[in-house]
Amino acid sequence: MSAAALTLTGVSAGYGGQSTVSDISLAVPAGARVAVIGANGAGKSTLLRTIAGELPLMAGQMRRCETCARMGYLPQAATVDxxxxxxxxxxxxxxxxxxxxxxxxxxxxxxxxxxxxxxxxxxxxxxxxxxxxxxxxxxxxxxxxxxxxxxAAMLLLDEPFAGVDRPTREALMQLVDGWHAEGRTTLVVLHDVELVRQRFELCLTVDDGHAQLTPTVELLTLRPTSAGGNGTRHDFLRNALRA
Amino acid sequence: MNWLIDPFEFEFMRGALAACVALSLGAAPIGVFMLLRRMSLMGDAISHAILPGAAIGYLVAGMSLGAMTLGGIVAGVAVALAAGAVARRSALREDASLAAFYLISLAIGVLLVSLRSRNVDLLHVLFGSVLSLDADTLMLIAGIATVSLFGLALLYRPLVIECADPAFLRQAGGPGAVAHMGFLLLAVLNLVAGFHALGTLMAVGIMVLPAAAARLISDRLDTMLALAVAFALAGSLGGLLLSYHGDVPAGPSVVMSLGFIYLLVLLTSALLPRRHWHTGETTG
Known part of the structure; x- marks a missing residue:
């Protein structure tokens, strides 16, 4: 495993004093291509904005590798006039x-x-x-x-393919592949499970205020559980990814 | 050509022309950015806010150029900041907040001026006295135009990015707040210069009308800036000539002339094929 590009330790993030995601601890390997997945409103964008430095940390620590301070962030809603x-x-x-x-x-x-x-x-x-x-x-x-x-050495893309047609999505996805080949770390918020299955080796699942970094292949093989634990938390993701 | 040259044999007309040229060079480019940032109404509010500030300067120090200018700048900056803060922290939209501020400012300003002046002074502050500017005021207006041009050159790149995509500039570590505040200060300075020449009710005219006309016929920023200055110069000259030959007040004549150019461009552009603009804020 390569050195971590991004390390979060006990991080909580949110707006107006209310945390949307809390107690997140994970390390994203340098050069990884990570799909950030979860239901609408789960806190994916909040987490990405916090990593981008747009929102202050409410708790915990965040450490980026030296080169990853050179960061590119593509917010979900374009603020372009x-x-x-x-x-x-x-x-x-x-x-x-x-x-x-x-x-x-x-x-x-x-x-x-x-x-x-x-x-x-x-x-x-x-x-x-x-x-x-x-x-x-x-x-x-x-x-x-x-x-x-x-x-940028690290790229944070929040739903970059929302509302674009399939050829454009493929053309832009090839750019993401190219960044990966160049050793840049990419975190991409996605809802397209097929794309996640095919092109992303790691999934950052955000659900119920928590987040966890898992190899995509492990999510595909998670066993359903009836109560408690990560299995339940990720049921909807597992089901979506196995579909 | 005598009708064009003769009026400027008089010193007061040459002074008025010099003031209008300086205002055109300084205020018209600021007006372009104000228009593009959808801040035209804020320009109006600031220009009205200058009145109570200048009036306080007048009450304290009499007809002192320095006191009235300083009072105008302080009041203009205060209202620009306050209107923005109220819009951010209350349920009011920014236009409602600005309208409230400029009505209050105008009322306070007129009351303050009326406390210690004659009607003729009130008319001067409301509609300007471009035909009776002294050398000190001319130097002030020219100085503000100079500061404005250098300031805009300094702020140009971050200001353009901040206008086109503010979140990008913030994320890229650019000086978005400095660009915004610097621009507001330049706007206030130019409105104070406009206040001395054209009065509190007309000052924003030389800023916004040429910019609006330029926007109608250009989709390039550099062309818009050049056109706005050209329209402001043409409108000023036309207005001064109208005032001289028609024996009508100069300030309103200049603004009416600028308005005429705007309407002419509006009508002309309406006859040309429309450009298709996407108005959505989001991609998709």
């Missing part, structure tokens, strides 16, 4: 913020990185188009292109 008059190219270029900051000029290498990101997401032909004229799937590709440019 699609009426703002910028092109797809300019939108993707935002991903270079950490390299450019307030003053630095865009170097040829940054321009090349933007061109590469546009090409990998199939947006080269749309690069001059205003973001307001993109479809939902195209905008999601642009958000992924911006993530590519961030060159």
């Amino acid at each position: 699609r009426r703002f008059p910028i092109s797809v190219y300019e939108f993707v270029a935002m991903g270079a913020w950490q390299r450019l900051g307030v003053f630095r000029r865009m170097s040829p290498s940054v321009r090349q990185s933007i061109a590469n990101a546009l090409e990998r997401t199939g947006l080269t032909a749309l690069s001059r188009r205003p973001i307001g004229e993109l479809s939902g799937g195209q905008l999601q590709r642009a958000r992924f292109a911006r993530l590519i440019l961030q060159d």
